[in-house]
Amino acid sequence: MSTPASLIATDIDYERTGFQTGTLRLPWSHDRSAYGHIPVPLAVLNAGDGPTVLLTGGNHGDEYEGPVALMKLMQRMPTLAIQGRLIVIPALNFPAFLNGSRTSPIDGGNLNRLFPGARHGKPTEMIAHYIETALLPRADVVIDLHAGGASFEHAPTLLASPPPASDAAQRARYLDLVRAFGAPNTMIMDLLGEDRTFAAAAERHGTLFMCGEFGGHAGCDAANLAIVESGLQRVLQRLGVLRDEVHAQAPTTRYFRVEGPQHYVYAPHAGVFEPAFSLDDDVRAGQLAGRLFDPHEPWRAPREIAFRGDGRVMCARTFARVEAGDCIALVAAESSLD
Ligand SMILES: [Zn+2]
Secondary structure, three states: OOOOOOOOEEOOOOOOOEEEEEEEEEEOOEOOEOOOEEEEEEEEEEEOOOOEEEEEOOOOOOOOHHHHHHHHHHHHHHHOOEOEEEEEEOOOOHHHHHHOOOOOOOOOOOHHHOOOOOOOOOHHHHHHHHHHHHHHHHOOEEEEEEOOOOOEEEEEEEEEOOOOOOOHHHHHHHHHHHHHHOOOEEEEOOOOOOOOOHHHHHHHHOOEEEEEEEEEOOOOOHHHHHHHHHHHHHHHHHOOOEOOOOOOOOOOOEEEEOOOHHHEEEOOOOEEEEEOOOOOOEEOOOOEEEEEEOOOOOOOOOEEEEOOOOEEEEEEEOOOEEOOOOEEEEEEEEOOOO
């Protein structure tokens, strides 16, 4: 028996040639709107033979460089000369995006922790299920654009998946696209076993997948936006999807790897954190990361927190106020992709 299709419908015909804009109709029956739905905007440009590239942002609703780059790309799409198919969704978790929050205000859903989603689930689970069942099967390459959100500032970094070792051709193709993106940093994350992400879903489907972190503070940084836009342009050229455009040389990227729990710095208790580092600092295990003050006993010496691994600080918490278990910093060791 085949799996029932997603309950999310769309007025877009993915097979039709040409440029279309429309919405994903996410059914949402609630007190204010019994037969209502949430319209999630998307655009598709289809010009025959070639790869299908899915470009997404707003997986988390408080990350803006990706969505802004994709909204700008949408302005150009009607006149772009392409070979293949471009599917562009600037804000996947649209309710979260409208709310300017990481998670959905409707159901508290963190889309990037809900794959493979659920057909009969809450709205955010239904979005994950649609991506899993309707979008990933159509896509050859996916680029999902993130940033640090309100709670992090992230050095502009392409997040690469560990390249598949079993398929040499696919692996070479993937590394070629990573180099074409040409972000200042390229990093492989150890997500400590997390397998509910878009990246994990793409891996299950055998789809080439890149994501990236390009800023933070819930803002849109002009320099990071330029990195995203030029990186997308080069990847689309490299894939042969974008034609008739001057091919720019990709800047060289530095490779990093988050190797394990030793690269995460967490707050051991609530308080106010005074950092002893800056983003992009090179640090050593045992080096002071910062001091944690107890606001209820401010006369007491603060607790000193040390880094537990060597590397570069790629991501730093923006809020000085912390609770036990909050991530304060993420470090990555300079590495290679091999
Ligand atoms: Zn994100």
